[in-house]
Amino acid sequence: DQQVKQNSPSLSVQEGRISILNCDYTNSMFDYFLWYKKYPAEGPTFLISISSIKDKNEDGRFTVFLNKSAKHLSLHIVPSQPGDSAVYFCAAKDSNYQLIWGAGTKLIIKP
Amino acid sequence: DGGITQSPKYLFRKEGQNVTLSCEQNLNHDAMYWYRQDPGQGLRLIYYSQIVNDFQKGDIAEGYSVSREKKESFPLTVTSAQKNPTAFYLCASSVTVNTEAFFGQGTRLTVV
Numbered sequence: 629d630q631q632v633k634q635n636s637p638s639l640s641v642q643e644g645r646i647s648i649l650n651c652d653y654t655n656s657m658f659d660y661f662l663w664y665k666k667y668p669a670e671g672p673t674f675l676i677s678i679s680s681i682k683d684k685n686e687d688g689r690f691t692v693f694l695n696k697s698a699k700h701l702s703l704h705i706v707p708s709q710p711g712d713s714a715v716y717f718c719a720a721k722d723s724n725y726q727l728i729w730g731a732g733t734k735l736i737i738k739p
Numbered sequence: 740d741g742g743i744t745q746s747p748k749y750l751f752r753k754e755g756q757n758v759t760l761s762c763e764q765n766l767n768h769d770a771m772y773w774y775r776q777d778p779g780q781g782l783r784l785i786y787y788s789q790i791v792n793d794f795q796k797g798d799i800a801e802g803y804s805v806s807r808e809k810k811e812s813f814p815l816t817v818t819s820a821q822k823n824p825t826a827f828y829l830c831a832s833s834v835t836v837n838t839e840a841f842f843g844q845g846t847r848l849t850v851v
Binding site: 632634637662664669670671672673674677717719721725726727728729730731732 | 743745748779781784787827829837841843
């Protein structure tokens with residue numbers, strides 16, 4: 629029973645365009661969401677987060693949008709750069725403060 | 740430099756042997772975690788510790804054991820009872836369980 633789902637295993641985007649990564653969740657009690665970026669054979673690095681009391685959080689080229697009624701969040705990267713090629717994980721904190729992770733989306737930025 | 744250090748990066752063991760993965764942090768974080776990553780899956784929590792001398796089972800604790808005798812160290816032992824031990828293991832820490840986690844570089848364990 630996956631509580632956090634990233635339905636696209638991979639996404640290919642032209643350099644300079646917008647990358648949109650999506651994440652859906654089922655548990656309405658999740659109150660904090662995070663995006664991590666992971667290169668092969670390395671640990672994930674924290675990118676950006678959003679509290680459930682907000683619907684948008686922006687940090688440089690990265691913006692996360694939260695739609696609580698749809699139980700959906702998305703990460704926008706504008707403009708996309710070659711170094712953005714990585715696997716992106718969406719995660720949600722449950723009431724026990726544990727992180728519930730999605731399966732990840734592999735983003736490929738084409739030159 | 741502050742950070743989380745996992746060692747070794749690659750580890751090979753024979754089936755039936757216990758193996759201990761090291762995780763050290765000098766960030767003065769109270770909380771530490773062990774995750775496992777398998778291809779095509781999200782990270783799955785094995786064990787976590789909110790504070791020294793305390794730890795809790797995660798979603799897939801069977802076949803694993805941990806200790807937290809020091810704040811900076813959270814070693815994970817993969818026992819012979821773990822049926823599918825070959826995986827990429829990630830250690831993480833955070834100031835508290837309610838803040839962002841920072842990850843080590845991971846250890847790839849292969850059991851032959």
